[in-house]
Amino acid sequence: MRQASYDAIVVGSGITGGWAAKELTEAGLNTLVLEAGRSIDPATDYAEHEPSWSFRFRGIGDRKSLAERQTVQRTCYACDEAAAKFFVDDIDNPYSTPDDKPFLWIRGRQVGGRSIMWARQSYRWSDLDFGANARDGHGVDWPIRYADLEPWYDDVERFAGISGEALGMDQLPDSQFLPPMPLNCGEEFVKDGVMRRFGRQRVVTIGRTAILTVAHNGRAACHYCGPCHRGCITRSYFSSLNATLPAAEATGRMTLRPNSVVAEVLYDSTNDRARGVRVIDAVTNEDMEFEARVVFLCASALESTRVLLNSRPDRFPTGLGNSSGELGHNLMDHTMRSGAGGRIPGLEDRDAYGSRPNGLYIPRFRNVWDEHPDFVRGYGFQGGAGRPSWNRGANMPGFGADFKTALREPGPWQINFGGFGECLPRHSNYVEIDPEKKDRWGVPVLRIHCEWSDNEHAMRRDMAVTAAEMLEAAGVQDVSPYTQPSPPGLTIHEMGTARMGRDPNTSVLNGFNQSHDVPNLFVTDGASMASSACQNPSLTYMALTARACAYAVEQLNQREL
Amino acid sequence: MQRRDVVKVLSTGLAVSALDALAPDHLWAAARTVHDRLRRTPQDRLMVLSDHQNAMVTALAELIIPETDTPGATAAQVNRFVDVMLAEWFEDDEREEFLRGLVALDARGVNTFGAPFLALGEAQQIVLLRGMDAEVTALRDARLPTGDHFFSRMKWLTLYGYYTSEVGATEELQQVIVPGRYDPCAPVRRGGSGVWE
Numbered sequence: 001m002r003q004a005s006y007d008a009i010v011v012g013s014g015i016t017g018g019w020a021a022k023e024l025t026e027a028g029l030n031t032l033v034l035e036a037g038r039s040i041d042p043a044t045d046y047a048e049h050e051p052s053w054s055f056r057f058r059g060i061g062d063r064k065s066l067a068e069r070q071t072v073q074r075t076c077y078a079c080d081e082a083a084a085k086f087f088v089d090d091i092d093n094p095y096s097t098p099d100d101k102p103f104l105w106i107r108g109r110q111v112g113g114r115s116i117m118w119a120r121q122s123y124r125w126s127d128l129d130f131g132a133n134a135r136d137g138h139g140v141d142w143p144i145r146y147a148d149l150e151p152w153y154d155d156v157e158r159f160a161g162i163s164g165e166a167l168g169m170d171q172l173p174d175s176q177f178l179p180p181m182p183l184n185c186g187e188e189f190v191k192d193g194v195m196r197r198f199g200r201q202r203v204v205t206i207g208r209t210a211i212l213t214v215a216h217n218g219r220a221a222c223h224y225c226g227p228c229h230r231g232c233i234t235r236s237y238f239s240s241l242n243a244t245l246p247a248a249e250a251t252g253r254m255t256l257r258p259n260s261v262v263a264e265v266l267y268d269s270t271n272d273r274a275r276g277v278r279v280i281d282a283v284t285n286e287d288m289e290f291e292a293r294v295v296f297l298c299a300s301a302l303e304s305t306r307v308l309l310n311s312r313p314d315r316f317p318t319g320l321g322n323s324s325g326e327l328g329h330n331l332m333d334h335t336m337r338s339g340a341g342g343r344i345p346g347l348e349d350r351d352a353y354g355s356r357p358n359g360l361y362i363p364r365f366r367n368v369w370d371e372h373p374d375f376v377r378g379y380g381f382q383g384g385a386g387r388p389s390w391n392r393g394a395n396m397p398g399f400g401a402d403f404k405t406a407l408r409e410p411g412p413w414q415i416n417f418g419g420f421g422e423c424l425p426r427h428s429n430y431v432e433i434d435p436e437k438k439d440r441w442g443v444p445v446l447r448i449h450c451e452w453s454d455n456e457h458a459m460r461r462d463m464a465v466t467a468a469e470m471l472e473a474a475g476v477q478d479v480s481p482y483t484q485p486s487p488p489g490l491t492i493h494e495m496g497t498a499r500m501g502r503d504p505n506t507s508v509l510n511g512f513n514q515s516h517d518v519p520n521l522f523v524t525d526g527a528s529m530a531s532s533a534c535q536n537p538s539l540t541y542m543a544l545t546a547r548a549c550a551y552a553v554e555q556l557n558q559r560e561l
Numbered sequence: 562m563q564r565r566d567v568v569k570v571l572s573t574g575l576a577v578s579a580l581d582a583l584a585p586d587h588l589w590a591a592a593r594t595v596h597d598r599l600r601r602t603p604q605d606r607l608m609v610l611s612d613h614q615n616a617m618v619t620a621l622a623e624l625i626i627p628e629t630d631t632p633g634a635t636a637a638q639v640n641r642f643v644d645v646m647l648a649e650w651f652e653d654d655e656r657e658e659f660l661r662g663l664v665a666l667d668a669r670g671v672n673t674f675g676a677p678f679l680a681l682g683e684a685q686q687i688v689l690l691r692g693m694d695a696e697v698t699a700l701r702d703a704r705l706p707t708g709d710h711f712f713s714r715m716k717w718l719t720l721y722g723y724y725t726s727e728v729g730a731t732e733e734l735q736q737v738i739v740p741g742r743y744d745p746c747a748p749v750r751r752g753g754s755g756v757w758e
Contacts, residue, residue, distance in 0.1 A: 049738050052725035056645065059725065063650050185746035224743045352754050354743035389753045390724045390734070394717045397698045399625040399690060404633075407720075408733065410753035 006032040009292040011262045012299035014113020015538050016525040016545045018240025020296045021248035023549035030253050034260040037109030046231025047082040055081045076106045078117045078229035086117050092440040096447045103448040104489035112241035117229040120210045122162045123535035124173040133531050136376045139425035140501040142530045143511030152543035160238040161216040164208030172363040179213045180206045184352040186344045186385030186413040187360050193474025202365050207358040210238035226355030259283050261441045264311040274521045280441045294520045301526030305497040306446050309433050321515040330425040330496040331450050332532040337486040338460040340467035342476035344413035359384035375458040379421035379534045419463030422534040450488040495529035513548040520561040524548045608648035617663050618643050625719040631733045634723050642722035662711025
């Protein structure tokens with residue numbers, strides 16, 4: 001059934017869909033935002049202040065339901081008893097992998113997408129990152145550099161609110177910061193020790209996070225309750241639901257349609273343009289078409305690529321906009337779960353009060369000033385210090401009154417540094433359409449082929465060594481390095497599969513996230529990334545989206561689209 | 562600002578900065594009002610534990626976390642939590658293993674002191690618990706898994722059930738839901754960071 005026509009269609013309502021909705025409507029475009037999942041009412045869906053005893057399993061989660069319906073999603077730390085409803089049902093939303101290449105695809109389908117449960121860490125990328133492919137020959141050169149994105153970082157940060165500490169480091173440019181959250185005294189102890197040994201080479205700083213430390217743009221400062229992934233009724237952290245969608249709504253030019261599964265982008269061969277999208281109503285299964293002058297795919301890296309791979313007009317038999325053959329290829333994620341931990345001596349009479357939803361950060365120091373013999377690119381560390389609470393009791397001998405008294409006070413200070421490593425773009429890591437499997441709505445699903453390369457493995461070994469040497473230099477005791485299995489996908493920084501590039505023969509999108517082949521088609525989420533850097537990527541998606549929207553509006557106004 | 566007004570502010574999604582002026586307990590009160598109640602209707606009847614098993618679980622939990630200057634496991638209804646976990650969270654074989662552990666504990670009482678567990682005095686019960694606790698410690702010291710040991714499972718259920726109960730979280734640990742501030746280097750206090758974890 002044919003529906004009304006819009007100026008713009010935005011597919012997805014998460015981090016990037018929210019930004020596209022805001023930017024396009026504020027520029028005057030009547031915009032239809034299509035979200036595959038249900039609508040969310042913060043007043044009834046957020047659950048961050050529910051006490052543990054109000055949950056049947058006290059927050060640990062409904063183990064049998066998770067085992068039955070969310071076997072993939074439950075591997076994410078945030079998929080707990082209160083927040084499991086923000087993660088997809090794996091039976092309704094299947095995908096496949098080869099048996100020997102597990103990929104954990106953590107997904108959220110609802111208005112707000114994964115911006116409800118994201119970890120909120122927000123870091124700019126630098127020319128060390130945008131120039132990396134050109135420098136070492138992996139992947140294709142980014143068509144942009146830091147200077148292209150810098151003003152857009154400024155814009156999105158001023159709106160979203162990023163708290164953090166300015167450091168003036170070239171490899172990790174400062175944001176437009178709100179006041180930083182403090183390191184706790186355990187972290188200060190370790191920071192001092194690392195500084196004594198490594199000076200400006202290895203710097204411990206507070207995490208840069210999209211959480212307000214002061215009231216900002218009509219949103220309240222954080223009240224340090226802790227479980228952000230369950231929602232935030234005071235809108236203190238940035239999500240599309242808390243910030244960009246209300247701004248788009250305020251223009252009066254947004255039509256937000258939940259339960260709208262986009263099956264394909266419709267192509268008009270008479271003018272080589274996207275005509276609109278075909279939608280399956282998730283509730284009624286009704287087939288519908290919506291038309292617009294410009295289409296923005298903001299459905300998450302792999303969902304946007306899935307839509308393109310499922311769109312196969314005669315001119316593009318392997319997927320819309322795939323004249324390069326690179327659509328679906330060069331999938332990346334950050335490699336993690338390698339680092340070191342230990343016990344901080346002293347400070348027995350001190351503890352943090354309140355739950356700071358943030359940790360410490362150590363910016364990349366490998367292959368910044370020198371060249372490492374074993375790997376290219378680099379990694380950063382995230383972590384934090386704290387004192388364990390009662391739950392350490394399960395692994396302590398004893399019981400009875402003295403045992404109870406001992407658990408009243410916290411255990412010894414502990415600290416952990418966990419690495420987040422850059423993943424190289426490689427053609428052999430790719431997604432395709434599974435020849436048989438379909439989701440609950442009959443849309444063909446992805447088959448994902450992804451594994452780490454020797455470069456990531458070498459980096460992981462180095463993370464454990466450098467984390468341990470920093471902790472030891474700081475006087476931390478019982479230091480134990482670790483490298484645990486880190487299946488691709490679980491870092492939830494999946495990127496690539498519709499990369500930006502200068503050459504239409506080797507890339508899917510140009511420097512404005514615009515399809516080389518279909519000029520009124522834009523992809524501004526993680527799919528567009530040409531390399532992965534080692535910083536959390538969402539802030540860069542925001543800046544890319546805002547920049548692409550401004551370009552699209554300008555092109556529309558000049559009748560170029 | 563009255564609670565009614567707070568709810569109005571929250572539900573319209575506008576002027577949220579008005580919340581800045583609120584004390585943490587007001588925020589908490591507002592949040593309580595607007596959030597969905599996830600609490601299910603408590604069931605009076607136990608689903609798995611027989612009267613005898615329930616009495617054993619209640620006694621064991623109270624020995625692990627007894628009443629002191631604050632209520633203990635019995636007041637926190639840890640036995641009911643154990644029943645829910647056995648009925649709906651554990652796999653069938655795990656549940657059967659746990660229930661066999663109760664039978665084995667009675668046998669241990671008969672073999673050591675000539676009577677089943679509940680017929681023993683507290684001092685004798687404590688001797689039996691020390692023996693089981695030492696077995697768990699030996700497993701841990703040998704770096705062997707402890708999770709399947711009856712006493713390890715009972716202790717975990719007791720601690721988890723107690724400290725996440727209203728009694729455990731608010732009276733024993735004196736934790737709050739909305740601290741309203743973060744102090745990075747506070748004097749150590751009961752209940753650690755003050756926030757439910």
